[in-house]
Amino acid sequence: MKYLCLVYQQEEEIDALPESEYDAIVDEVLAYREELRKSGHYITSGPLQPARTAITIRVRNGKLSITDGPFAETREQLGGFYLIEAADLNDAIRVASKMPPARLGSIEIRAIKEFDRTQPRRDR
Numbered sequence: 001m002k003y004l005c006l007v008y009q010q011e012e013e014i015d016a017l018p019e020s021e022y023d024a025i026v027d028e029v030l031a032y033r034e035e036l037r038k039s040g041h042y043i044t045s046g047p048l049q050p051a052r053t054a055i056t057i058r059v060r061n062g063k064l065s066i067t068d069g070p071f072a073e074t075r076e077q078l079g080g081f082y083l084i085e086a087a088d089l090n091d092a093i094r095v096a097s098k099m100p101p102a103r104l105g106s107i108e109i110r111a112i113k114e115f116d117r118t119q120p121r122r123d124r
Contacts, residue, residue, distance in 0.1 A: 002043065002112035003084050003092040008076040009105030011050055028100040036084065041095050045084040051077035076105050083112075 014022070036042035041124065058065045082099065086092035089111070096107045 001086060001088065001092075002079065003086050003089075003096075004112060005082040005084060005092070005096045005099065005109045006078055006108040007080040007082070007099070007101040007105065008108065009079040009101060010075060011077050013080070013081070013104065020048075025100055025104070032098060032100055036082070036095065041084045041086060043085055045080065045082040047080040049077060058114075079105065 017025070033042060033045055037099070054069055056067045056069065057075055058067075080101065082096075084092060084095055086095055092109050092111075096102065096109050101107065
């Protein structure tokens with residue numbers, strides 16, 4: 001199964017890190033990405049630009065609404081993601097628990113829902 005691991009962090013804490021600490025974390029992230037690649041769990045990953053650069057859109061009754069910033073005001077912001085292949089949720093938890101950003105924030109794990117038109121709607 002595919003799982004999306006969403007990395008949440010407090011941008012102010014990341015921005016306040018000394019450059020050497022930040023560089024060490026980036027090195028860990030890149031090394032862990034290579035570990036995931038070698039183990040067959042890695043599909044893709046990437047950091048996101050700061051939440052202040054986000055745009056949220058909604059379409060209601062055919063009318064487009066555009067708002068600066070993320071949808072939710074929270075203490076932690078979505079900072080990046082990993083898309084992994086895992087045998088099951090327990091395997092995804094094991095893999096995500098070793099992601100370096102988990103020490104600075106949190107990782108939300110969500111299974112990717114595959115659409116299959118041959119299955120009844122409630123079974124998808």
